[in-house]
Amino acid sequence: MIRNKLLYDFLSERTWLITERWYATLNKDQIGIYSTLEQEEIDKLKHQNHRFQEKFVHLFNEPNETFLEIFDDFVESIVADEGHQKTPLTEIVGEFFRQQYLYLELIEEFVEMYPEELTIKQIFACHSAIIETINGVILKFSNEFIKQTEIRLIAHQEMIIELSAPIIELINKTAVLPLVGEIDTNRAKVMLEQVLKQCADFQIRHLYIDLSGVPVVDTMVAQQLFHMIDALKLIGVTSSLSGVRPSIAQTTVQLGIDFSNIDTHSTIEQAMRKHK
Missing domain, CATH: 1.10.490 (Globin-like)
Known part of the structure; x- marks a missing residue:
């Protein structure tokens, strides 16, 4: 310089x-x-x-x-x-x-x-x-x-x-979680945290989880759903799954994923009618 x-x-x-x-x-x-x-x-x-x-x-x-x-x-x-x-x-x-x-x-x-x-x-x-x-x-x-x-x-x-895991509050301390798009590991982690927090904040007692917008449910997605449902039980929230399309149901069976212990329905309307 x-x-x-x-x-x-x-x-x-x-x-x-x-x-x-x-x-x-x-x-x-x-x-x-x-x-x-x-x-x-x-x-x-x-x-x-x-x-x-x-x-x-x-x-x-x-x-x-x-x-x-x-x-x-x-x-x-x-x-x-x-x-x-x-x-x-x-x-x-x-x-x-x-x-x-x-x-x-x-x-x-x-x-x-x-x-x-x-x-x-x-x-x-x-x-x-x-x-x-x-x-x-x-x-x-x-x-x-x-x-x-x-x-x-x-x-x-x-x-x-x-924003991809929004809890929509309904009546009588119920809410719906409409999932849309692919769910990777990072999104699943954030989704679990957000869902638990929102359910606690809104004092939700029953959550409808709608999968009709999820294109693929593989082993990882299923495991994350199980974790979320189990975690919700610990804070006093029961859950229902809807939107499990025939193609997804067939895939889950082939993968050995067991939804038998979870309240499942083909549509969100059916799930809501059951839990009126």
């Missing part, structure tokens, strides 16, 4: 110029925040970019081994920004790469204005420092972006799973 007060002052005076040059050459056909036509969002985008420039120019004033740490709060704010969350990572990284070309151009302008200020070795050192720093910021941003994306994805998956 290189420290040069004149170069630092030169760049510091042009941070807004760098931002305006960046936006003027921005590809507005990209997906996400960079294609916005809303003036408020454009102004926000420019201020975010200018904040980056204000930090970056310190590369030529206070360079040190921990220099990249000054970008931590900037990276966190961009990762948390809703507009950038809707923008592909490749496009955001592409805009970071464009920053280095803007700075290389400014170094050339500085050399033309002050031809005696920097040696050839120092010019190359500036180029290397710019590229190395941009690459470091990109790596820092990409890691945080991917980490936060994974956290949001897991949260969304958990929310979907929770």
Whole structure:
């Protein structure tokens, strides 16, 4: 890295110029925040970019081994920004790469204005420092972006799973659990926890479990159903199974799954008529 007060002052005076040059050459056909036509969002985008420039120019004033740490709060704010969350990572990284070309151009302008200020070795050192720093910021941003994306994805998956096991409260402390879609191990675990909690919260005494929306009942699904029914018994909730279609019944028999000790019905209506 290189420290040069004149170069630092030169760049510091042009941070807004760098931002305006960046936006003027921005590809507005990209997906996400960079294609916005809303003036408020454009102004926000420019201020975010200018904040980056204000930090970056310190590369030529206070360079040190921990220099990249000054970008931590900037990276966190961009990762948390809703507009950038809707923008592909490749496009955001592409805009970071464009920053280095803007700075290389400014170094050339500085050399033309002050031809005696920097040696050839120092010019190359500036180029290397710019590229190395941009690459470091990109790596820092990409890691945080991917980490936060994974956290949001897991949260969304958990929310979907929770919503996929809704208890619908009826009358006389009864409720129905309409199961829809495939049930994997993770969903079965969350479903058990949610069903027990909701039944306890609603003080349910009898639960109708409808399987008409479940395409396949294999050994794992059957075992999870047994676990759930047994766990419900422990908190004073009896259960009825409905929607066990002929194809599923045939499969369960072939798998050796025994539903004989469980109150089963072909339809939810039949189950409800029995337990009026």
